Amino acid sequence: MAAGSATPSAAGPPTQKVSEVISSFRPSRRFRPDDSKTSVTSLDFDDSGELAIVARDDDTLHIYNCKEGKHAKELKSQKYGVHLARFSHHAQSVVYASTKVDHNLRFVSTHDNSYIRYFKGHTDTVTSISLCPSSDTFLSCSADNTVRLWTLQSGNYQGMLKLHAPYLATYDPSASVIAIASPPTHSILLYDLRNYDKPPFATFDMQALEQRFLGRAGGGWSKLEFTNDGKSLLVGTTGAGHFVLDAFSGEISHFCYRKGGPSGRAAPGEGAAGGAPTGQGDVCVSPDGKSVIGGSGEEGLLVWDISKDPAADNVLHPTTDLPGQGRAAVVGYNQRHNLIVSADKDLLLWQPDPDAML
Template sequence: MRYSRAWKSAWPFEIIISSMDFHKSASYLVTASDDESIRLYDVQNALCLKTINSKKYGVDLVYFTDHPSTVIYSSKNGWDESLRLLSLNDNKYLRYFKGHHDRVVSLSLCPRKECFISGSLDWTCLLWDQRAEKAQGLLRVQGRPAVSYDDQGMVFAIAFGGFIRMFDARKYEKGPFDIFPVGAFESDAHVVKFSNDGRLMLLTSKDGHVHVLDSFRGTVISTYNVKPVVSNGTLEASFSPDGMYVISGSGDGSVYAWNIRSGKVACWASTDSEPPLIKWAPGMLMFTTASSELSFWVPDLSKLGSFGALK
């Protein structure tokens, strides 16, 4: 495993990246930082193209829409919890999405339609259409929710309270069609994700558990343990493109990798105290980690014992 490129803050104080997202087809990466800024990167040419400040509202989570020039992001100011559709071309707000009354902690965009779902500390999940300011649906939860659409946009998952609830996106108002118990953890759910082929799911929690589940049966295939998160950070993990590996952050800033079949592959220590964010680049054999530093990792295909099997 090696670095291909790393960007580090040039400011006199340390900037922590709170969110990042790759565009699914263009070679762009967008990040949100605790200096209340959004940065757009050209991944192919290793360039920071633009920095947009959001001093009034703050910025926490940021995700690309289908268009590489627009993003949806959540606020981080404590007084306005609206989501915003922002044009990166001219730094203009195209739409506000108002409905939450506390911090939005999870956001997932439907890959097939102009829809998205948001989960908040107000114990609600709201379903949205990007073309309308008002929420199209509301689901109440009992705890901090983690939300995710599958790759087909037909199903979405909401995790909280030790369970993952599965919903049909076309008739979510009828309630979950299945509920999966996930061990006996009582900690907050942080991230829930589907593998690219939809067969597996990931769930991370504040207490340092990374669960891999069969997304059809709900059975727990494996559970990995890392350091718990003691800050307000998020424990994030991600499947490799072929679904055979899991890359995860840790509460002590380390990065872990596991082969789902055989167990731990590697661990890389860090001087960061925040759990790093983890994202795989679509269509590329590369993943990115982010905390105070934005780093790009490329598996070494010559070492078949580690990441040589990735596709």
């Protein structure tokens, strides 16, 4: 794994507001895979923010030390493949989905790459894994039309919802609500986690919004994420932009428009057209909930200021264009170290550049 020559610049002080430095982010470190055909498919950070883990479509996991700007470790999963790798709340352990042989989830120690536990039950491709922010439970979605609730302590699922094409799911920050997205039915369902076996307490119909903003070109849903205050819900797409909804009413506040088009990745649940790799969305929300950061479809990143009052047509154009090398097909914000990671084939670490600050 070859690294770029740039040295990471110092991130802003912990007390510095994200909004004050977001326009100054620049790539500080670039990592290139040994095989130029290999692509990153998922990204996650551990609780400390010190480590980032990515899955690649060559059946490997790679761990990076964000604090030191170094590639730390490579783990192989040649037999079963790997996607949607997620750090647990325990040091040096990761849950991920298989891409070959079976559809089981695997819980692995990154210390010695040994399996701790298998989670068996899904009978088709796993499309989403979401760890609970406050406990050892997690959700998985699958093309087998189920959402399953698990605990790291048992290989058997603790609960299951049977829904049509529930490809994405996420917890709200309080871990009291789960949102489940079914793109083919154009709906987002909200459940009380304590009563997940009861009907959803809210359903958001997205069909009219998709027709209005995505048009005939359309776009699959690639990401589902609450802001840290729980007030907004980001629905990332592979189309012309992303939706920011009021998490209580489902009404749209912003459509984050990008003229450069999509990243070229297939959305969860979609077939990978032309052999294009899958992904987990090329967009994320900043820790303060005021910005959406995503791929431009070309080179670099775009930033949308979602703290603005909605426009009459709800269209929000990027407020900042962050220049960078290569396309950003997977994007994540490290909330502990004020650092952004983006990846396609190469992986970039972004930090505030004092020389770029106004």
